Amino acid sequence: MDDVLTGLLRPKGIAIVGASATPGKIGHTVVKNLIDGGYQDGIYPINPTADEIIGLKVYKSVLDVPEQIDAAVITIPAKFVLDAIKECGEKGVKGLIVFTSGFSEVGDSKLEEEVVKLANSYGMRVLGPNIVGTLSNSDKLNASFAPFLPLEGTASLITQSGALLIAIDAITYTRRIGFDKLISIGNMSDVNIADTVGWLNTDENTKCITLYIEGLKNGRRFIEECTKAKKPIVALKAGVSEHGAIAAASHTGSLAGAQKIYSAAFEQAGVIQATDLSDLFDCTLALSLQPPMHGDNLLIITNGGGVGVLATDSAETAGLPLKFAPEPVQEEFKKHMPSYGSAKNPVDLTGMAGNDWYFDSTKFAYAHDWVDGLVVLYCETAITNPMEIAKAVHRAIKETGIIDKPVTISFVGGERCDKAMQWLVENGIPAYNDPDLAVKAMGTLRDYAKLQDLKDIPISNDHQVDKKAALDIIAKVRADGRTGLTEIEAKEIFSVYGLPVVSTTLATSEDEAVSQAEALGYPIVMKIVSPDILHKSDAGGVKVNIKDEAGVREAYQTILKSAKAYKAEADIHGILVQEMAPWGTETIVGSVNDTTFGPTVMFGLGGIFVEVLKDVVFRVAPISDKEAAMMLEAIRGAPILDGVRGEAPRDKKVLAQVLSKYAHMINDLGEHIQESDANPILVYEEGEGVAVVDARIILKD
Numbered sequence: 001m002d003d004v005l006t007g008l009l010r011p012k013g014i015a016i017v018g019a020s021a022t023p024g025k026i027g028h029t030v031v032k033n034l035i036d037g038g039y040q041d042g043i044y045p046i047n048p049t050a051d052e053i054i055g056l057k058v059y060k061s062v063l064d065v066p067e068q069i070d071a072a073v074i075t076i077p078a079k080f081v082l083d084a085i086k087e088c089g090e091k092g093v094k095g096l097i098v099f100t101s102g103f104s105e106v107g108d109s110k111l112e113e114e115v116v117k118l119a120n121s122y123g124m125r126v127l128g129p130n131i132v133g134t135l136s137n138s139d140k141l142n143a144s145f146a147p148f149l150p151l152e153g154t155a156s157l158i159t160q161s162g163a164l165l166i167a168i169d170a171i172t173y174t175r176r177i178g179f180d181k182l183i184s185i186g187n188m189s190d191v192n193i194a195d196t197v198g199w200l201n202t203d204e205n206t207k208c209i210t211l212y213i214e215g216l217k218n219g220r221r222f223i224e225e226c227t228k229a230k231k232p233i234v235a236l237k238a239g240v241s242e243h244g245a246i247a248a249a250s251h252t253g254s255l256a257g258a259q260k261i262y263s264a265a266f267e268q269a270g271v272i273q274a275t276d277l278s279d280l281f282d283c284t285l286a287l288s289l290q291p292p293m294h295g296d297n298l299l300i301i302t303n304g305g306g307v308g309v310l311a312t313d314s315a316e317t318a319g320l321p322l323k324f325a326p327e328p329v330q331e332e333f334k335k336h337m338p339s340y341g342s343a344k345n346p347v348d349l350t351g352m353a354g355n356d357w358y359f360d361s362t363k364f365a366y367a368h369d370w371v372d373g374l375v376v377l378y379c380e381t382a383i384t385n386p387m388e389i390a391k392a393v394h395r396a397i398k399e400t401g402i403i404d405k406p407v408t409i410s411f412v413g414g415e416r417c418d419k420a421m422q423w424l425v426e427n428g429i430p431a432y433n434d435p436d437l438a439v440k441a442m443g444t445l446r447d448y449a450k451l452q453d454l455k456d457i458p459i460s461n462d463h464q465v466d467k468k469a470a471l472d473i474i475a476k477v478r479a480d481g482r483t484g485l486t487e488i489e490a491k492e493i494f495s496v497y498g499l500p501v502v503s504t505t506l507a508t509s510e511d512e513a514v515s516q517a518e519a520l521g522y523p524i525v526m527k528i529v530s531p532d533i534l535h536k537s538d539a540g541g542v543k544v545n546i547k548d549e550a551g552v553r554e555a556y557q558t559i560l561k562s563a564k565a566y567k568a569e570a571d572i573h574g575i576l577v578q579e580m581a582p583w584g585t586e587t588i589v590g591s592v593n594d595t596t597f598g599p600t601v602m603f604g605l606g607g608i609f610v611e612v613l614k615d616v617v618f619r620v621a622p623i624s625d626k627e628a629a630m631m632l633e634a635i636r637g638a639p640i641l642d643g644v645r646g647e648a649p650r651d652k653k654v655l656a657q658v659l660s661k662y663a664h665m666i667n668d669l670g671e672h673i674q675e676s677d678a679n680p681i682l683v684y685e686e687g688e689g690v691a692v693v694d695a696r697i698i699l700k701d
């Protein structure tokens with residue numbers, strides 16, 4: 001546990017620098033909120049002119065306070081902040097909670113940097129600036145603008161939006177979702193989301209970490225901290241629009257969007273991604289109250305056919321398609337329902353179901369080994385009392401003594417159902433007013449378990465590579481004043497990293513091309529080699545299936561002519577003579593160096609799949625072979641690789657290895673490469689491997 005962050009987020013003693021006796025002022029509100037929240041470890045208002053604020057003794061400086069102060073709330077204007085920080089440093093304060101705005105969010109990064117530098121020089125950490133504060137139920141700490149502590153619970157929130165913190169604080173009561181901590185992270189000048197996730201992972205009162213993210217500063221550290229976390233993390237990423245390298249030179253660049261890369265990073269880090277604010281609450285409720293679901297067998301109990309059918313549909317969408325329970329399980333259920341009920345799955349107890357039937361079937365189902373997760377549905381009826389049903393279900397669950405299997409609930413009905421669900425949530429069972437949400441929550445608990453399993457796959461770094469050879473090529477290109485590599489240079493680097501590129505030579509005369517072609521054996525492919533022509537086909541720079549000497553001579557001339565017509569001033573290195581690869585399924589592998597996450601890797605099928613459907617998947621590099629194999633399955637067009645319409649299955653094993661080697665290359669050379677792709681990689685039948693026929697690398701400026 002990081003003691004400095006503990007001092008900041010669970011302080012023993014807190015000073016308010018800029019405390020005010022005037023109601024309505026920030027420096028007044030924070031003092032009032034601390035008092036109202038019931039904080040007991042010492043509140044010290046600091047103000048050179050006042051004597052008393054809301055009954056508390058005021059000090060002229062933190063240095064005048066005899067007791068220990070772990071955290072200081074800073075509410076004074078930006079220009080006075082530095083002097084106050086010096087005094088806090090001398091006092092031995094651990095963390096600064098800087099509410100003040102007027103820093104980098106309005107363009108003044110210099111002052112913000114000075115604040116952090118000065119604070120760090122005393123060993124202090126800075127939360128903010130530009131925040132609404134931090135709250136902790138277990139410490140009765142409300143060091144914020146928010147008027148009250150949230151409903152007590154086990155989730156903790158980190159948010160980049162202060163306004164949202166205050167809104168969520170209020171929502172915790174209406175949605176009955178309990179939080180222990182609410183942390184406003186603001187400009188993240190020093191303490192960032194990764195630091196806070198790391199700290200919350202060690203916080204005994206936090207069981208689920210809930211994130212509202214607008215933009216991360218260091219994506220790789222975030223992935224690292226989340227991967228280490230032993231608790232569920234759910235994140236809502238705002239801002240779905242495309243970003244960054246829009247004017248991308250490679251295909252991959254134009255396909256990479258912030259959202260795609262964030263989603264990939266979340267998955268790799270084991271983070272559940274919420275789709276919207278409502279979903280963020282629904283996921284938080286499930287993840288903070290229930291254990292993960294460790295198998296695919298979902299059982300649904302209902303008293304209404306309609307909600308049962310709806311839930312069955314939802315189960316499919318949530319990735320948990322229902323299976324019929326085994327015969328003996330069905331036989332047992334039949335004992336708790338009329339003859340016209342259904343013991344299959346959903347188990348339909350019928351509208352006649354009362355407290356006892358719910359109790360017996362819930363207890364039996366929850367305790368049964370076949371069941372990995374249980375959803376209990378209830379439609380309000382004239383003959384039952386929702387609260388009694390809720391209590392019967394709750395008692396049934398508790399009596400089994402099981403704690404490592406998830407259960408979620410949905411009651412559909414009026415006010416009485418709402419009250420019953422509120423009671424259930426307060427007693428540890430997530431309840432939703434729509435069967436779809438109860439099933440979706442179960443899907444989230446299943447996803448969480450699966451993501452945890454993935455985290456355990458190590459990334460092998462035993463690729464034997466002569467990195468220096470690759471760096472030499474890059475240095476040569478740089479010396480030439482270029483950032484774009486020719487196909488032949490890119491392929492040399494690909495080869496260093498063990499990628500199976502087709503044999504290629506460079507010819508600078510017609511005669512040379514002929515002798516190279518004869519040495520390779522016909523048919524061959526010829527292409528223009530010019531750093532000024534990165535998309536060779538567009539310039540008429542590619543001729544395939546050349547079968548003889550006459551063809552080579554003709555292609556040599558036409559390619560040169562078209563290239564010059566395309567770009568008169570193009571610097572032409574020569575013509576490339578290349579082995580012609582047989583036809584195979586076209587795939588594309590690529591990479592962009594993302595501003596937040598660094599080198600990424602992309603996979604898709606070639607042709608219309610990538611051009612029109614944009615059916616591609618991203619990961620942050622590097623990746624394990626297993627993860628590469630999963631990327632092949634993650635696109636919609638995945639079945640194509642298994643062979644469609646009588647075609648033989650493709651060599652996915654080699655393709656996955658090539659993908660992971662490519663990712664290793666991109667990561668290893670991440671300092672230099674901005675964008676790259678292998679478009680296409682031709683994939684052959686199982687056992688026949690793949691051929692990389694084109695290679696592109698663009699260096700960072």
Ligand code: ADP
Pocket residue numbers: 502525527534535536537538542544578579580581582679680693694695
């Ligand atoms: P560019 O993408 O710069 O236009 P490519 O090298 O990808 O140029 O060539 C264009 C197309 O020609 C490829 O998509 C592929 O279909 C075909 N092609 C290129 N090289 C070969 C090769 N060595 N063997 C077989 N087909 C090739």
Ligand code: MG
Pocket residue numbers: 679680694
């Ligand atoms: Mg190409």
